[in-house]
Every structure is written in C-alpha cells, then in structure tokens.
Amino acid sequence: METTTALExxxxxxxxxxxxxxxxxxxxxxxxxRPMMTLRETSEGALWxxxxxxxxxxxxxxxxxxxxxxxxxxVRGRYVSVSGRARVVTDRARKAQLWESRLAKWIPNGAxxxxxxxxxxxxxxxxxxxxxxxxxxxxxxxFSTSGGGxxxxxxxxxx
Numbered sequence: 683m684e685t686t687t688a689l690e691x692x693x694x695x696x697x698x699x700x701x702x703x704x705x706x707x708x709x710x711x712x713x714x715x716r717p718m719m720t721l722r723e724t725s726e727g728a729l730w731x732x733x734x735x736x737x738x739x740x741x742x743x744x745x746x747x748x749x750x751x752x753x754x755x756x757v758r759g760r761y762v763s764v765s766g767r768a769r770v771v772t773d774r775a776r777k778a779q780l781w782e783s784r785l786a787k788w789i790p791n792g793a794x795x796x797x798x799x800x801x802x803x804x805x806x807x808x809x810x811x812x813x814x815x816x817x818x819x820x821x822x823x824x825f826s827t828s829g830g831g832x833x834x835x836x837x838x839x840x841x
Contacts, residue, residue: 688805688808689724689727689805692762692764692805692808693724695753695760695762695808695810696720696753696762696764698755699720699753699754699755699760699762700719700720701717701718701719701720702717702718702720702751702752702753703715703716703717703718703751703752704716704717704718704731704739704749704750704751704801704803705749705750705751705752706739706742706743706746706749706768707742707745707746707748708738708741708742708745708746709741709742709745709746714738714739714742715752716739718731718733718751718801719731719732719782719784719785719788720753721780721782722782723780725776725779725780726802727804727805728766728802728803728804728805729751729764729766729802729803729805730780730800730801730802730803731800731801731803732777732780732781732785732788732789732793732798732799732800732801733798733799733800733801734789734797734798734799735770735772735796735797735798735799736797739801740770740799740801743768743769743770743801744770747767747768747769748765748766748767748768749765749766749767749768749803750763750764750765750766751763751764751766751803752764758812759812759813760810760811760812761810761811761812762808762809762810762811763808763809763810764803764805764807764808765805765806765807765808766803766804766805766806766807767803767804767806768801768802768803768804769801769802769804770799770800770801770802771799771800771801771802772799772800773800774793774794776800777793777794777798777799777800778793778794780793780800781793
C-alpha cells in the first residue's frame with residue numbers, strides 16, 4: 683500500500699500498538715508520562731485520546747500544549763516518537779464518533795460521561811526507528827536502507 687500522507691504513514695507505523703506513553707509538562711516544568719490507549723482512528727490530521735476531565739493530564743495540556751507520544755513494539759523492533767501540540771476537546775459528537783468499546787475497561791460510563799474529555803494532538807513531527815536482524819539501532823536519519831539494516835525516518839508535518 684502506498685502512503686499518501688505523512689499522517690497515514692504514521693498510522694501505519696503505530697498500527698497494532700495498543701498503548702502509548704503520552705508525556706506532558708506540568709505547571710512547574712516537570713515531565714509526566716502516562717500510558718494511554720491508542721485510538722485506531724485519526725481525524726482532522728490528529729491523534730486522539732480519551733481522558734477523565736479531572737485528571738492531571740488535562741491540567742497539563744491546558745497549561746503547556748507541547749506533548750510527546752512514544753510507541754514501542756519490541757517484537758517487531760519498532761520505536762516511534764511523536765511531537766505535537768495538544769488541546770482538550772469536550773465535543774459530544776466527536777467523543778461519540780471516536781469511542782471504542784475496548785476503552786470501557788478504563789472509562790466505564792463511556793463517551794456519554796460528561797466528565798470524559800478528548801485530548802487532540804496535532805502532530806508536528808514524528809520519528810521512528812526500526813532495527814533489522816543485527817538488533818542495532820542508530821540515530822542516523824535515513825529514508826531507506828537495504829539488506830534489513832536499521833531504518834530511522836523523520837516525518838515532518840506542516841500546517
């Protein structure tokens with residue numbers, strides 16, 4: 683399948699990774715990471731997450747918009763780092779559109795719960811590393827390699 687946009691390419695890279703680590707900056711400047719379920723659908727050129735409106739992640743996003751999302755698939759040797767700007771969305775229709783039943787384990791009252799919000803991350807940049815049979819990862823930016831070597835690709839997102 684040929685990728686037509688950077689976000690579609692990113693979706694392919696993170697596909698099958700159920701949980702990511704979303705890192706925010708709190709009001710004192712400290713970094714906080716927490717596991718978040720990866721939603722299968724991207725919408726409006728963004729990545730989306732559900733959260734409780736009273737959680738610290740919501741406070742962090744309101745105070746400091748820059749975030750990082752890390753994805754790891756150690757079986758396939760794939761590592762993805764996404765940088766972007768986050769904002770909190772309370773739109774009921776959007777929550778209903780993006781709701782996935784597998785989230786009920788963490789959000790038992792579903793998308794209809796008024797205390798549940800969405801975190802929308804507008805992707806600004808994404809990087810990924812994938813190692814080959816040598817089990818070696820480097821930080822060299824490359825767009826293609828041959829022979830099953832290391833691949834590190836930087837994807838730029840422009841508005």
